[in-house]
Amino acid sequence: MFVDKVNIFVKAGDGGNGIVAYRREKYIPDGGPAGGDGGRGADVTFVVDEGLRTLMDFRYQRHFKAERGENGRPKNQHGRGGKEMIVRVPPGTTVIDEDTGKVLADLTEEGQTHVVVKGGRGGRGNSRFATPANPAPEHAENGQPGQEKNLTLELKVLADAGLVGFPSVGKSTLLSVVSAAKPKIADYHFTTLAPNLGVVETDDSRSFVMADLPGLIEGAHSGVGLGHQFLRHIERTRVIVHVIDMSGLEGRDPYEDYVTINEELKQYKMRLTERPQIVVANKMDIPESVENLAAFREQVGEDVQIFPISAVTKKGLRDLLHAIVDKIETTGEFPLYDEEEQEQRVLYKYEKQEAPFKITRDDDGAYIVEGADIEMAFKMTDFNRYDSVRRFSRKMRQMGIDDALREKGAENGDTVRILRYEFEFVE
Ligand SMILES: Nc1nc2c(ncn2[C@@H]2O[C@H](COP(=O)(O)OP(=O)(O)OP(=O)(O)O)[C@@H](O)[C@H]2O)c(=O)[nH]1
Ligand SMILES: [Mg+2]
Structure with missing residues (x-):
């Protein structure tokens, strides 16, 4: 489970002002009050749209201001209300008030709506204040200001597949060629420090979410190289895609790499060994890889299926992606919330009851x-x-x-x- 998070500002429309006006008609010298009310300011409403999978769009628009109501008009005519502002969010979006930390809504169902800020009521015109004692009041209200809020939107995304392996084996490169994700790629270790997510679509139109995870090293299970933090991400993926650099150019032995990573997973949590795993032999475009792969096959034995690919030349990707989707489809969900996550989640902060002034x-x-x-x-x-x-x-x-x-x-x-x-x- 990964969290996509954005901060935005929303402001509902102000109410229109009520006005002071009097009836002016032929043959009626002193008409009564006739100032109309202002119109209602518009709300800002969120609606769940299943077509959205991320909070990506909010990176480009962070301010949402709804229309204000029109001012009242003479002859007791009311101002028009502002037009409602609809903001589309993906299913699974949690709306949090940034200033109080309070969760305002969990939006899950397609079409579900939630008014996040209410428009201000229109101010009343002077005809509404007429009394027998004061039949022609010189008073009208201004519109009520619309609510405004700083919001944090959080979206938890479940990665169906997670790319796991030593640093620099080509995990980010692989994600970058099978999805629209643009992770940083470089020939030094620990280039990736936080998961990158991409939506992958196969040629037979099946799709899944793949996460490019930070590289693991020996000792990760005991915290080496931010290992704990990285391993925790793996727990939330359904299928582990184990990437191995088959070239051995970094002076490492592919089989040793394979064993080391599996040992780290096991040491961290036994149950990670039960997670389905797909083994990928990457960098097959490098000549040394061919011989190394043959040796690797011997060492792991026939029970382990290996997918030789080159992320750079894009060879072998089709079969790999099909194998991943097939595996995802036959694997159930794992429990999504572990205890640690529950603890981290602050739902309601204490709210002080404020004195009126x-x-x-x-x-x-x-x-x-x-x-x-x-x-x-x-x-x-x-x-x-x-x-x-x-x-x-x-x-x-x-x-x-x-x-x-x-x-x-x-x-x-x-x-x-x-x-x-x-x-x-x-x-
Ligand atoms: N020749 C060749 N080089 C590759 C291939 N895939 C990745 N590389 C190179 O390997 C280096 C590391 O690639 P990354 O994709 O950043 O590796 P990573 O596994 O994400 O590394 P970390 O984020 O540090 O864990 C880069 O210089 C890539 O260009 C491949 O299939 N063939
Ligand atoms: Mg990377």
Whole structure:
């Protein structure tokens, strides 16, 4: 199981503003209020699309902003809502709130949808605030801001086949010629330090996911050369594709290599020896390989089938890929979550219950008021209108913010800040 992971930013649309307007009709001198409501801001919705296998597309687009609602119009006409934004994700995507660590959704089924951020409600127009006492209010709300979130998307991909072997035997080269993956290839050891995944398609249209794993060396089972970390990846593949450099040019003996790697797998966890294995003799384009292969065949015996290939000249690949798919199809799934993985997985971080607001002092003595509710009310207030300002003051009073300020020592004329704005405290 490998994890594909991306961080993205999503913002739902803001609600449109409500407006202040009055009826102006022939022969009706003083019409009542007629300011319409703003439209709803659009949501950002994820939908599962089975056609996707990776989170690759998110590497190119990381910001998703949905449309805002239209402002209200005169004659009590409401603004149009923003158009919903649909974002396609592959099955198996886990959506995590990056800031709180909380898992918001596990999206698994084709067509399953999840609203990740909600659009803001439209602000109400002035006709909605009319009362017998104030039949023509000079007040309308601004739209509610759309939610925004930083998200981490995680996708667990099961590799059907894993390429295993000493460093530099050609594992990455092999993956690069049978899939669209572009792993780094070089003639020094440990070129690959993290698994690369590729989707392989055979000529008879069967496909599977193949992982190019970091090279193993003797002692890997006891941690040598990051061995533990590397071996753990192998546990999550269904079929082991054991790649051997048949040229012996690096001064190693192919048969010894073969035995050493199998011994490392066994020492690490006995059950890895039960995993189906396909043996690949690579670098057959090098002349020395032919003789070495003959010797190798003798040593491993007739029970072990060997697939001679050259990743560079692409010889022998067709038979190899067919053998791998056949093996995958006849092999069941192995348990996917081992204990270690469970432990690593933080599902819910502790969430503090927040006080409705908080008051602190700034360096210059000003009082800073913070809190989601009051900040939301602030954003929805049109401070150019007297009625709206009065409503906002009332809200501050109702929430107990005035009292709390007084308690902290605020007096007439002191500066109070909310978000980036400031005003005077007035008794
Ligand atoms: N002649 C020849 N060279 C090959 C063949 N396959 C790979 N090589 C070369 O072997 C070297 C190592 O190849 P990689 O694919 O990076 O080997 P790796 O097994 O992924 O190595 P690590 O990531 O370090 O474990 C490179 O210089 C490749 O060009 C082959 O079939 N024939
Ligand atoms: Mg490699």
